[in-house]
Every structure is written in C-alpha cells, then in structure tokens.
Amino acid sequence: MPIRRLSEDMVNRIAAGEVVERPASVVKELVENAIDAGATRIDVVTAGGGSTLIRVSDDGGGMGPDELALAVERHCTSKLDGGLDDIRSLGFRGEALAAIGAAARLSVTSRKRGTDSAFEISVEGGRVGDVKPAALSTGTRIEVRDLFFATPARLKFLKSERAESAAITDVVKRQAMAHPGIRFALNGSDRSSLDYPAATGGDAQLTRLGQIMGADFRSNSIAIDAGRQDTTLKGFAGVPTYSRANSLAQFLFVNGRPVRDKLLLGALRGAYADLMKRDRYPVAALFIDVDPSQVDVNVHPTKADVRFRDAGMVRGLIVGAIREAFARSGLRSSTTATGATIAAFRPERAAQSWAAPWRPTGGTSGNAALAPGFAEEVQAAFRDADRPSADIRHTEPEPLTMARPLGAARAQLHENYIVAQTGDGLVIVDQHAAHERLVYERLKRGLADHGIARQILLIPEIVDLASDDADRIVDRAAELAEFGLVVERFGPGAVAIHETPSMLGAMDAAGLVRDLAEEIAEWDKAVSLRDRLDRVASTMACHGSVRSGRRLKPEEMDALLREMEATPNASECNHGRPTYIELKLADIERLFGRR
Template sequence: MSDSSTIIKQLDEATINKIAAGEVVERPASVVKELVENAIDAQADRIEIITAGGGKNLIRVVDNGLGMTRDDLQLAVRRHCTSKLDPDDLMDIRHLGFRGEALPSIGSIARLGITSRHASESHAWEIAVEGGRERALKPAALNIGTRIDVKDLFFSTPARLKFLKSDRAENMAISEVIKRIAMANPKVRFTLTGEDRSRLDYANVNGPDAHLVRMGQVMGKAFRDNAVEIDALRDTVRLTGFAGLPTLNRANSLQQFVFVNGRPVRDKMMLGAIRGAYADYLFGGRHPCVVLFIDLDPHEVDVNVHPTKADVRFRDAGHIRGLVVGAIRQAIAAAGHRATNTGGSATLAALRPDGVRATEAGNAVLSGGGQGVSASSPANRPVSSYQPAKPLNWDWRQSVYAPQTATQEQPSSESEEGAPLQELQERPQDGFTAPPAQSSLAQSTPLMSGMPEMQGRMADVSTPSADARANDSLPDPAALGRPLGAARAQIHENYIIAQTEDGLVIVDQHAAHERLVYEKLKASLAAKGIARQGMLIPHVVEMEEDDVERLLGATEELERLGLTLESFGPGAVAVRETPAILGKPNIERLVRDIADDLAEWDKTSRVEEKILHVAATMACHGSVRSGRRLRAEEMDALLREMEATPHSGQCNHGRPTYVELKLSDIERLFSRS
C-alpha cells in the first residue's frame, strides 16, 4: 500500500507538544503552577513570581533551589525527561511533578527561557525554546538556583488566546494558585509581583505553629483565630489541618482546601466528606472554611488521573472519608460552646467615631476582615477556671416539644407575657402544627413518649421581667468568671446582656435555646434508637439492578436508621419500614437518592440528614420564642447550660448564638483609652 493511501499518520514532535500543552497549560495560572511546583521539588525556600499582562506577556519564576547542570538543563526541555520517577515503581510518586511534560509543553506554545546553575558548576547555563524550536546552550550569570521566563504565551496557537479572560481575572487565578501552594509549604517564602506592584508576600515560617501562621497569612486573621486544629491518625493515614467553626461560613465552597501528600487537589469525595461533617451545624446552602492535609503511602493514592494532577483516586475512599468526617466532628465537638466573634468587632468598627483607631495591644482589630476571638474571650477562657454554681430547684436543660393539634387554641401573647416556664410547657408552641404522622407519633412511639421534659419546673417569681433591671442587684462574682458571665438584663425581649470580667456578652435567647433543645433531641435519638413505622402495604420501588445491589449491600446501616427494605425480584426493592420521625416521606425519592449516594460515594447519610433536619425543625418550634420575657434566674441558667452543651455557640443554621464585646473596645468608643 502506498503512503498516499495511508489514513493514519504519524504526528510530528511539534504537533504532539502542542496537543500535550492543551492538556497541561489551560491558562497562565497553569504555567505558574507547574513552574512553582518544580521549584519546590528543587528544594527552594524562596520563590519569586513576576507577571505582566495577566501572565500572557510574561511569567517569571526565580528560585534558590538546587539548580540544574548543563546536561540536565538540555534534557529538561525535552518530553518525558524527569528525575522524579522510578520506572520500576510508577505508583511511588513523592514529588509534585513527575511526567516531564510541563517545560516542553510550555516551550511549544510560548517563548521559553531557562537559566540555571548547580552548585557543582562555576557558572550558570541558559537555554531557549520558541514554539518548540530549541536553541543552543550558552553560558550565563546567576546564583545557585533557577530562573524561568515565559513570554508571549500561546503565540504559536493564537486561537487559544480567545478563551482567556481579562488580565484582572487571570491575575486572580494566578494568586489563587500561589495561595494553595503556599498553604502546604509554610517554610517557603513566596512573593508575587504583577503590573508593577506587589500582590502577595508570604514570609517563610518555621516551628510547630508554622501551618497555623501560614493560614493566617493566606486566609486571614478571622480564620486563624476561629479555626480548631485537626490531628488524627488511622492506620497509615495521617490527617492534619484546621476546621473553621460552623459560624465562620461562606456562601460557596471556595474556602475549602484539601492537600494530599502536599499536593493541592479538588476531589469530589473530599468535598462531600466535609459537607457531611458539617451537616449537623450548617443549613441553607452555607459552606464551612476548612484546610485539610492528608499524608499517606503513595501506593494508596493515584495522582496520575488527570493531566493537571488536580484529581486523585484513593484505593480505599471510604476509609479516607470516614477519617475526615470523624476528625472534623471531633474537633468541632472539642470546641464546646465556642463561636466566632467577628460580629462584635465588626459592629464596634461601624460605631467607632472618626479618627479613633484600634491598637494591636491584644485586642481584635476593628477594621476590615481582621476580626477574631481575643485571647481572653469566652471561646478561649478555660472552663476549668470556675466551679459550678449551686443547683437551683429547676432545670433549664429540660424543654418541651408538644405538637399542636387542630383542636388546640393558640394562647394570646397578652396572657403569655410574664408567665412562668412551668405554665408555658403545658401550652403548644406558637406557630407550629405537626403533620398527622408526627402528632400520632408523639403519643404512641417510644421516641416521643420517652423524651424527658424539656422545660422543667420553674419557681414562681413575682417580678415580671428582666427588662431594665440591671441595677437591681450586683452580679455574682463567681458568675463573672464564667465563660459567658452573669446575666444583667434582657433587651427587646430577645437578647440577654451578660457581664464578664473584661467585657460583656450578648446572647440571642431563641437561637441559643434552639441549639440546646436540638442537642437534647439528638441525645435522646442516640439513646433510644430510631423509632420505626411499619407500612401495611410495602412500597415497591423499581430501579436498575446495580442500584438494587448497592441498596441491599447497605441494608444493615439503613436498618439502624429506621429504613427497612428487601429485594423484590430483579430490579426492585420493597420498603417495609421508615423512620417514624420523618412522618410521611416521599419514599421513592428517598430510596433513589440513597442509591445515587451509594453509587458515587459507596456510603450514604441521606436518611440521617433527613432525621436531623426534622429534629432541627422540632427544636426551632420547641424553644423559647423571641419576645418571651425571661427572669434573671432563667437567663443565668441558659448561660450555664450553653457553657455545658457542645456546639451551643451556633444555632442550627450556623449563625452565632452570642457575641462578645471587650471592655477596652467599648471604652475606646468613648475615647477613654
């Protein structure tokens, strides 16, 4: 057969490099990522990045790493030449780069210049590659290390320029790349200069708190001061990092960073694990701020899944997911009632008279995003520094959930005002009508009938309210030393003002009590198990056989949560019992959602999330309402219970239940300091 009739043709080297560049180099930020990772692999502890035109005109990366010899430099610009991979063990990857594709790919679509000097040589060497054409080596002047210039990106493939964004957008993408890499490498100094101005400058940090300090540099003081440390080990997998308190949340997941063996990744399974860990604390589409570092044997993870190495595949994804969820939940639980306190500082900043500036003498900064919990705030004050108060003859921890039936009448707000909680517990909660299944459940199932009373008995106090009674009596000195202080007043019949030794605390009574009731409900569910409601006629759900097999493999876990199902021939399952607390759920949709979760994650938390959502709704309607006047004893009891209850620093929607204002900051408002 003649060559003219051949359909399949051998591509030339230049075309191959351009195709490879399309996978590796998507935009200027991709170039920066590859070059900076090479510098880190070269053991540099100082990396300088300079850009122009959003990285399209110039990208320069200078490092003080090991550098390259003359022979190594000549090989570095050729495809699949690398010093970071053992051909006998392709899974043993211990460097950020390993394919030997980045430099030749960049050289095929830009004007690439590399100058490098190794300690074994008396001077540096320089090589240039333009549009895939390599030029001869020549001597150059440079200290030990490497300088790489990338000019006129995509000059040989101008069509790619049409897909780039504005210079500002490309600069922001470059900054994000540097931030991610800097998080995992606190011992390296990073400087980024663009458009003739410094954009980033992260000093290198050493010591045991290096990662936390670097988090403050990259993510801000608010994250540094309102994050809890994570340090967990399971088998050979080590998980470290920082989990932001639930009250430090965002509208998107851009403040969630995951690193696997020092490599920044964007893994769906990991993002799902983070979402699951915070499912009990955040609702309404809010997302936590988290930084996680996973270190494990390179043979247990495949990083060669995607050309950009941003995706990874774990050998035992379920093991990793369980570790992440458990470690985050444990860290948040250890924080107790702690909540972010950025709101108080932001409010003071808004009230601050012109010309009055906050000092840095240990107080939260009153401007911009640098607010945080100070060292003496309730979040950081040790609980062990005070002794419990003498028990009262009533227990605030008890609350009530009394579903309202159609025949019950709503009590008027006039008759309710000032009534003791003992009387209120016998009344239905305002504005809540439970569905029929829940109403019957409250009367018939062990879950509801076994619930302890949640309002408790209340001594009859003749004084009507705590409003404007701050000066009636002096606060208990012992209470002032407690994390949330001593209650002094109630304002607008919703906010409790408490005095501490060095400031004051403002508590949202409804949000705080809502969390207390919710935690009580969860404890009861855990102790008594999930009550089930049987179906007279099993509900049959038809689905793909693969989905049926996944569901049948998870029957034990689902049954523990009150969902009982079994095979109903090929391609169908029969649901015989559902969690009673869910009332009348859409069974078919629930089962299909569970099957989808199992297909994607090999695990599901769908039923548990729905149960907790119902419990949160019950807690909201079963807690003390806004507008309810409280006596001083009730307010103090609420504060003490908050101190003893995990997660009481945030309500069920992730909002803070209290804020603290430091006395020094308040005095500064009046120019007293």
C-alpha cells in the first residue's frame, strides 16, 4: 500500500487517544492545569462517571482572549520556559485541551486576574469556535460533555459508571495529597460528595493525609524526612503491623506529581522486607523532591512513570530513610491491633465465644457446668490460688520497672504469653515472636560488625534432602557460612553440617537446613545478596528463638522486655506479626462498663 499523509483531524484524534484514556485522565489533566495556574480552590463536578459531564473550576490566574485561542491548539503552553531538562510544572506538553476537544464537546471560560471581563471558547470534535465574551469571576471553568462522542469506539472500552467515578475520585485524592494548601471539592449526581479543606501550619501534610487516608493512618504512621545529594524524601510511612492486603494505599509523588513508578514501589517494598508478611502491603505517602534535571517525567503521555538519572541513589534513600525512621521511633504497636483486641471482647462477640463452653455435663438435673477443659483450668486456678498454676507464672513488679515502655512482667500465660503491667495499662507479649526479632537483629548486627561466631559440631550432622534441594544448599554455602552455618555436600542427596551459629545455642540444625532449602527455592534471581542474607538470618532467627511452651523465670521475662525496648523494630517479628499488644487502663475499664 502506498504511504500517505494522515489528515490533521486524524492526527488530532490519534494524539487524543494517547492523552485521554478515560474520564479520570481528563480530570487529571484539568486539575493539573488548575494547580499550575496558582489555584487555591478547585471544584470538580461529574455526571455519568465523567462520560456525560466533567466540570473543573478554579480561582487561579485565568487567561485572556488571546491566550484562550492558543490554549486549545496543540503544543501551545506557558510552562516550558526551561526546556525538557527543567520541568517545574505538572503540565508541559500543551496537549491536554486540544486532545480533549478532539474527542468531546469542550468549553473553556476564563477571566484573567486583574481584569473585569471573562471570555469563552468552544471546541466540538476538533472544530474550534470563536472567542466570545462570558460571565465569570477570576479563574477558569472548563466543561467537558459527551466524552468520546467523536471517537465512539472508545466508549466500548469504558468501565461501569461506578468504576469510572472511583477512578476520578482516586485522581482527585492523589492531587489533594500532594497539595494540602489547596481546597478540593468533588461533587456530582454519580457520586457522594467529597470536600478537603485547605490545610495550613506545620502539620498541614499530615492533616491532609488524615482527611483522605483516615484517622488511623495519623496514629499509625511515622514521619520520614531524609535527603541525599540534591534529593529530599518526606512523608509518612505506616508502622509494619498497620498493613493492607493490596498496594492501593501506597501513594508516591515526585516533585508534586503523583506517580506509579516500579522503582519506587519496589524500594518501598524493600524497606519493609523483613518487617512485614509477604502477602501484606505497607501503607505510605512519600514525597520526593529532586532537581528537575535529574529526573525525566517525559516518559509516557500519562506522566505516571518517571526515570531517575541515579535510580540506585533514590532507591537507597527510600529504603534507608524508612528503616532508620523505624529504628529511631522505638516501640510502636499498631493501634488497630488494640482495637481488634477490644472488639473481640464486645458483648455480642463475648456472648458467641462463651456460649459454647456452657452446657450440661451431668449431675443434678437442671444444673449447668463449664465444659471440662475450661472448668478444670478455672477450678485449679482458684483452688491453688496460693501458688502458681501450671499455666500461669506470677511475678511482683517493681515501681521503676513499671515506668518502662513495656512495664514489669507479672505473669506467663500458657507458657507463651507474658503479661506485663505498665503505669497506665497492660501489655501482652508473644515470647516466641519477640525473641525471634531479637535474635534476627543480633544476627544482622553480628554480620555487619565482626561476623558471626561459630560452634564446631563434634560429629557432623547429616541431613538427607532431595537432590535439587541439596544442590541449592551447596550453591549458597558461602552465604550461609557468613552466618556461621558451615555445610558441605555429603553424597548426591545429602549435606553435612559442620558448624552452626554459636548465638543460637542448641538447635535443630537439620530442621533449619530443610527450611532454608525451601526458602532458597522461592528466591527470585533478581533478589539481591543483601536481601538473600536477610532472609537467611530471618529463618535462622526463627529456629534460634525461645519456643512457645517454654516456661520462663521472672528475671528471664523482664530481660526479654528490656531487650525489646532496646532493639530496633521490636514491635513486630520478622514475619510481620505483632510481638505485643497494649491495652490502656481506659480501654480495660470500658470493657467492664466503668466508662
């Protein structure tokens, strides 16, 4: 077929398809223009999921009649003074209004600040009308009606009205997060209204995040403030025990621009690598400010992807800043864990939990008794009240110890849970989870400082494995040796263990090797050496920690609490589970109806 030049109308429609993917992308472009215009208030109204109507109004600088005529032409912009190497605005290509006008019925009404007249221009399916006088206060109002009427094939690919409305809501929320000083309002017949008042003061950013992400985020997040070279990172990261089942609560911004960049998402995941369960996702809002010459935002028409000149530095900044913030913050348990504990004791839940044990078990007709297992424990506890029961170990607190964050150990329940009394409540500690974190952090410190001390086995322990598992262990022998676990091949389907980490003491070395073989089988080739070593340390810590079912002496329980207070990230084990739950006295009193 011969090569021919496309018509101007066809060129515009193809270009529109790159910029205007769905109603949400229209809202994004128009809101970005309003922010660039210096608006302090932005109102968005939609109908039909945005396909019927999108109206964006702002109180920004506005445009005069000559600028209006240029604004709806392709590649006309006021934002590219410094060239593509110095982009300091959200919009810069000058494509948005022209692209929208090629696919919909567009009207732009604007009044330039300092003037007493407003003007309007209309574009319908690419046909530009004349500039006419209009009525409007300072700012700009843009209406988009019948989106994709000029390209009806696009309508078939739109999702439901509800889904499109949700996508628009997400766009507005992300822009509102990045610009807390601007008031955002979102209304329409296809949605419930949203209104985010402008936030001011030193905590404006956190105030806005609380408006959007909820009050729980404010009480379960840690401030991030770090920098390297010409790059700064600020924002808030949720504590590891405050997590989600998906990544929808991760908000990332570069120079005020919302992005969904794989590098940044991967760095965020890496920062939580040994603090969170693998099927959970962190909650965070992070804002990166970098010299425009060090980042390329002109990668894709949607501007959701960016490219950093020094990607490794940016990744290291995110991972290091978050981990340092967690280490600096000390013990931080999620308030949602406390809330879940209290909820479990609510009357309706308690009635369900207590109903089952109460049933007739014989004896006098009409009398009811506790189920045998529960009854025996309770009766034994009261009968032997003058001495510790088999499942409860009591200690007496010292006043000074109770003032510590985790208080003084009072008892051990079911040989796994330590109950400690604080000055204003109580703390319940999972001894295995807590000690697992402590051992893990010791292993990492030992590796970083002076290496892991080893203990030589008098008789090597032979572990039979599947041949491929044995191969994996032998292939990683050098990495395992760094943690004090020395192995070598012993035939086609076995390995011999010669040395183990001394800090783990007596342990099931064969079980550790089998678990490591399973872990290694799941490793991706892209996993870095540092991450691999951390995973080895995590598995070793699990095998070397205090096991559930071990009775602890009072001094051992208190020693565990004190070490938790001095250890970074001790609020959660290396599998992401909480190591303790705190109940304030006020919470306990509410359970008993005292408040």
